[in-house]
Amino acid sequence: MLREPLESGEIHISRAARQSTFPARFQLIAAMNPCPCGNLGNPHQACVCTPTQISQYRGRLSAPLLDRMDIQIEVPSLPVELLQKAPEGESSAYWRERISAAINRQWQRQSCRNAQLQGEALDQHCALQPEGARLLTRAADTLHLSARGYHRILRLARSIADLEESATISLQHLAEAIQYRRLAQRFIH
Template sequence: ALARYGKLPPARSAFIGELSLDGGVRHVDGVFVAVRGLRDLGYERVFVPAEDAAEAALVDGVEVIPCISLIRVVAHLIGEVPIAAASPTRPQTLLEPGSFEHDLAEVHGQEEGKRALEVAAAGGHHLLFSGPPGSGKTMLARCLPGILPPLELDEALEVAQVRSVLGELERERPLDWTRPFRAPHHGVSMAGLIGGGSGLAQPGEISRAHHGVLFLDELAEFQTPVLQALRQPLETGRVRITRSAGSVVYPARFTLVAATNPCPCGWAGDGVRTCRCTPAAVNTYQRRLSGPLLDRIDLQVAVRRLKLETLAGEPHGEASASVRERVVAARGRQMDRQGGLNAQLRPARLRQVAGLAPASRHTLERWAEQRGLTARGFHRAWRVARTVADLEGSDQIQDHHVLEALGFRLSEAAA
């Protein structure tokens, strides 16, 4: 068509979309990711389906032309009816009060669990709640998004990339500042949690939770191979999936919050209701959570059932907004000091930026020797102590910071 009018194809331009039989330009998934890739290859202009224009316009440094039909595209290229380029619109990075479904102010008691949530949010640490049914594990976990800061721009763009690949970006609001919260059922498949599928592998729940929260309720009920596949993403913040169509790497930097019962019936150690499980059944149930997996979970907290009189009264807890202020301040200290969260510190960097006072070093080393901590467990306790110190505004890790961090190592404390 361009040759008929003596026109050359536009330089450094690319075309994305699906043509219908009537010449219309239809929506396709993954436009945001494709446009970012084209920009990095040197393309300056991209023609996309009109309904995908807001998504494509999130990419800086490239002109986005929204297309309704092939005829309109040709008319634009020959200069008859120009199409105005799409303008990116980005929402304000604000979280309005009450924008979260769950608030810590609504939680009765459970002070240790609330504190664990604050430490997890401040340092990016993974967290496990263990306790009987009805003890409040799920309620606590669902309060975590409310004490996390909104996404930064680069984080929001990475989250948008995952949603773009899945075709889940909202056309009217392609960029969202709220951190993802994903809570897959314990029957989820390997492909559903980690990623996969036929052809080119699709992102799983761990990538959908990127820069947000992955909540795994009834952790011991998940398939063992599925849980084992979590180990590498928990360490690296990404997952590589290989299929016949090729290999793809997806981001998976999430905060894991897991909840589990102590036994199949749930009442082991309850103090009120009697556990009816055999010792062998309890052992088998608990062994589903392997040592290497638990070793990657920094905070492990026992949640007890509350007395009826406590539940009948009014909750007097601190509001999530107040806790979030401390979390934001602690994260700011970490970013200024090392450019990342404490949970992501490598051992060498940890030694550089997380100095231990003599008494605190002695306490940590003595505990590690007595409880037989692995090297990974030792460093994780050290990182948690650094986060506790950051919440207090302390430059150096003191003895009481270490003691609080060690109190969150449930598996070693029970050894």
């Protein structure tokens, strides 16, 4: 049910010989444990799940749905000492400004957000240097990327470049975008 609106930004409903189309552009944010007990990979608490349980748990994830998620990251549990400290890093206001500036760059350059780039516009605005193209080709082969996954990496790399106020997609932007797709490969393959 989520795949169509994630891809097209619309939902089509057919009931009693009538069809309707509604706008459905949204941002999906999801979270899950790495296994049924939640401790897989936790250095402080042992996982009690069997490999079969872990495989069955992860098997409930739809590969096509996961393929439509641009950013997939693993978030380790934090020690209590870190939770009690004041957070380090940039403020929300700082990031709000940077993101607004990146979105403005996208609209000025191509009259849409990077996530909406398709076909020739995607090729034009997400063009890679030869070394970037080689890196993405290797990643596509190694990670068994679908065409959708390949294009999502390009769009994400373009967004990372926009956040850094870069006119071109560098190897670093591309490598960062590729890193955000690796979790799906652990769950699917």
